[in-house]
């Protein structure tokens with residue numbers, strides 16, 4: 001059996017982590033990368049022992065030796081690149097958020113379904129072993145009925161007006177910036193861990209730093225996207241949710257947190273303490289479960305690759321997700337068999353995009369409850 005051959009487009013921050021996660025699997029490899037110039041593609045390919053480096057993604061997609069195209073570029077390129085890869089009959093992975101709008105995501109899903117290729121979105125964080133354990137606990141009723149889901153994604157990299165990134169450009173990241181980009185992980189995680197869908201939202205979005213200095217441009221540039229978002233949610237079982245995000249919170253490096261309170265117990269997981277799951281109870285002492293495969297629910301035990309005491313974190317969750325996606329492809333399974341639990345598909349990405357659309361509609365309406373478009377896709 002030969003190794004599955006992945007072509008990776010985009011090699012900035014997250015691209016090399018896709019490469020790392022794929023190489024850890026053993027049965028797959030990245031055999032080509034594409035960046036914005038021939039020179040940088042070749043240099044990066046050489047540096048990482050990747051066989052081919054292309055300065056144009058079209059050549060990577062046309063390469064007959066590529067089985068799977070993995071897209072790790074800024075978000076505005078996800079739709080055109082994914083459509084081209086699907087057209088060429090390749091299986092496709094795109095990083096999150098799946099697209100700039102739900103209309104784009106819908107087009108991508110329809111194209112992948114027509115062509116019969118496997119499609120996946122890298123909501124990687126949910127494959128942390130303790131989040132998978134939390135999902136298993138909720139699914140078997142261990143915390144009772146889910147009533148209240150809350151959390152945040154707080155960072156600090158936009159604290160000053162000299163901080164700038166493509167995520168502030170609506171043309172590249174959409175009109176909601178971090179509320180869509182970082183928020184996508186939380187909306188997905190909240191739905192995945194609870195097993196419930198968000199059906200309505202009420203959003204309050206603000207902009208505190210209205211002009212920023214953009215590298216390479218003279219003078220201050222107007223910023224047209226929010227830098228703070230607060231979202232109330234209602235889930236399909238009536239549970240309520242509360243989410244906040246901003247990248248202007250000094251001291252918060254990558255503080256993605258989720259807490260779920262049910263009728264019997266609460267669960268809390270924090271990305272900055274990824275080996276701990278807090279389990280809150282009233283009639284007995286609350287506990288902090290430290291990651292240890294021996295203590296995890298048997299069906300999800302394999303998400304912990306190391307014995308207790310050896311910490312596992314973000315790159316390990318990424319590896320877990322890539323294993324699920326690429327083993328599905330390697331086994332030659334039909335995309336219709338994908339269940340969205342083993343890996344998020346374009347359906348999952350579309351649902352999240354629809355939540356983001358509803359958040360935008362709510363904010364435009366001055367903070368009124370807005371339904372999430374029918375997620376039965």
Ligand SMILES: NC(=O)c1ccc[n+]([C@@H]2O[C@H](COP(=O)([O-])OP(=O)(O)OC[C@H]3O[C@@H](n4cnc5c(N)ncnc54)[C@H](O)[C@@H]3O)[C@@H](O)[C@H]2O)c1
Pocket residue numbers: 009010011012013014015034035036057072073074075077095096097122123124125166181
């Ligand atoms: N899953 C996660 O946890 C996670 C984390 C970070 C970023 N992301 C997502 O991954 C994507 C990339 O984010 P990033 O932080 O790596 O951004 P980045 O700016 O660090 O890297 C993007 C790369 O894409 C390249 N690129 C741009 N246009 C290209 C083109 N036409 N052809 C080939 N390459 C091109 C750029 O040169 C750059 O190297 C975004 O959608 C982002 O939301 C996901």
